Amino acid sequence: MMLGSKNTHQRGLAFGVIAVAAAFTLNPTANAQAQPEPQVPSAQDAPIALLVDVTSGQVLHARHPDRRFVPASITKTMTLFHAFELIEEGRIDPRQTYTLRPETWREWKGKGSTMWLGAKDEVTVASLLYGIANVSANDGSVVLAEGAAGSIEQWVEGMNARARALGMENSHFGTPNGWPDEGATFVTARDLVTLAQGLVTRHPEKFRQYIGHPTYVYNDIEQRNHDPLLGRIRGADGIKTGYTNEAGFGFLGTAQRDGQRLVMVVANSPQGRVRDRAARRYIEWGFEAFDRERLFGPDQVVDEARVQDGAARSVGLRTRDAVVVNVPSGHAGEIVASISYDGPLRAPIEEGARIATLRVEVPGLDDATIPLYAADAVEEAGFFARIRNGFFGWFG
Structure with missing residues (x-):
C-alpha cells in the first residue's frame, strides 16, 4: 500500500511509503444453511x-x-x-x-x-x-x-x-x-x-x-x-x-x-x-467475491495536519474505527491511500472533530473514503505563540 497526504492546496506532507502484497485468503462462511450461489444479478432480473x-x-x-x-x-x-x-x-x-x-x-x-x-x-x-x-x-x-x-x-x-x-x-x-x-x-x-x-x-x-x-x-x-x-x-x-x-x-x-x-x-x-x-x-x-484488507486499527493516528494560529503547530489525524477495505479476490496490485483536508487548519480545534478524509484506491473499485478525526484538542495560540509560530513558518 502506498500512503501519502495532501491538503486542498495540493501540498504534499511527509509520510512513509509502505509496500503491501495484496494476496489474501477468504474466510469460510460458517453457516449450516445451504447458501445461494453468489452472483451479480442479470440486467433482466434486476435492471x-x-x-x-x-x-x-x-x-x-x-x-x-x-x-x-x-x-x-x-x-x-x-x-x-x-x-x-x-x-x-x-x-x-x-x-x-x-x-x-x-x-x-x-x-x-x-x-x-x-x-x-x-x-x-x-x-x-x-x-x-x-x-x-x-x-x-x-x-x-x-x-x-x-x-x-x-x-x-x-x-x-x-x-x-x-x-x-x-x-x-x-x-x-x-x-x-x-x-x-x-x-x-x-x-x-x-x-x-x-x-x-x-x-x-x-x-x-x-x-x-x-x-x-x-x-x-x-x-x-x-x-x-x-x-x-x-x-x-x-x-x-x-x-x-x-x-x-x-x-x-x-x-x-x-x-x-x-x-x-x-x-x-x-x-x-x-x-x-x-x-x-x-x-x-x-x-x-x-x-x-472480496477479501478484506485491514489498513489501520481503531483510534490509530495515521498522519498529522498543519494548524494555523494554534498552541500546537500540528494535530494528529486519527481513525475512529478500524479501516478495512475490500479487495477483489486474487487481486495482486497496489493499494494507494491519500489524506486530504482544508488546510492549514485553524485553531481552536476540538478533540474528536472530523477534520480530514482518508481516501483508499483499490484497482477495479470506487475509492473508499473514511473520515479522520482530531487526535487532540488544539487551543488558539496566544500573542507570543503566534510570533513563535510565524518565525518557524518562515525558517522551517
Whole structure:
C-alpha cells in the first residue's frame, strides 16, 4: 500500500511509503444453511442494482445507481427514519397512542398491505412502527403520519426535509407509504443506500428494536415479513421490500458479518421470486467475491495536519474505527491511500472533530473514503505563540 497526504492546496506532507502484497485468503462462511450461489444479478432480473459496503464506503457493484424509479413500499423506510428522528428529538414517544380516524379507516381498510387496524383503535407509536417495518402497513403509515404531524401533507414535508438533510439529491416523497401517486414519489438506488446507512448509523438501537422481525402480530392476526434475506442469509437484519404494477418488484436490504455491513438495492424486477433470488445471490456475492484488507486499527493516528494560529503547530489525524477495505479476490496490485483536508487548519480545534478524509484506491473499485478525526484538542495560540509560530513558518 502506498500512503501519502495532501491538503486542498495540493501540498504534499511527509509520510512513509509502505509496500503491501495484496494476496489474501477468504474466510469460510460458517453457516449450516445451504447458501445461494453468489452472483451479480442479470440486467433482466434486476435492471437497477447497487451493492455498497457502508463500512468502508466502497461501491462493490453498480447498475444504473442514479436512475430514478418508483420505490413503492420501500418509501416506508423514509417514514421509519423520520419517525426515529422525531423520537430522538423528543417530539413523539413510542408509548403515546393515536386514535384511528373513521375516514382513515374507511380509506385504508384492507387496502394493499395492512396491519388490520380496527375502526376506532387506539394504537401506540411503537405498534405502528413494528407494523410499518415488518408487514408494510399502509394503514399504519397513514395513522402515524396524521397522528404525529396532523396531516399527510405535513408528514411528507418532514420526510423530504430529512431526505435533503441526508443528501438524497435525486429523491422525492409524495406519500408516507408509497401508494401510487402519479410519479410524485421517486428515488434512486444511491439515495436509498444513503437512507439505509442513516438508519443503521444514526439509530442502531431503534433499527434493531423495530426492524427485521420475521413475523408481527396485531389484533390477533399474525403476518410474516416478506424480506427475502431474513432467515436465509447469515447476518441479514432488514429493511424493506416494495411492489406495485407501476414499480415492479424492489428491495432495499442489508446484512452484517464480522463488523462489515453491506447494503443492497435491486429494483424493477419482473417477478417477486426473481427479485428474491437475485437479492440473496447478490449479497452473498458481496461477502464472498472480496477479501478484506485491514489498513489501520481503531483510534490509530495515521498522519498529522498543519494548524494555523494554534498552541500546537500540528494535530494528529486519527481513525475512529478500524479501516478495512475490500479487495477483489486474487487481486495482486497496489493499494494507494491519500489524506486530504482544508488546510492549514485553524485553531481552536476540538478533540474528536472530523477534520480530514482518508481516501483508499483499490484497482477495479470506487475509492473508499473514511473520515479522520482530531487526535487532540488544539487551543488558539496566544500573542507570543503566534510570533513563535510565524518565525518557524518562515525558517522551517
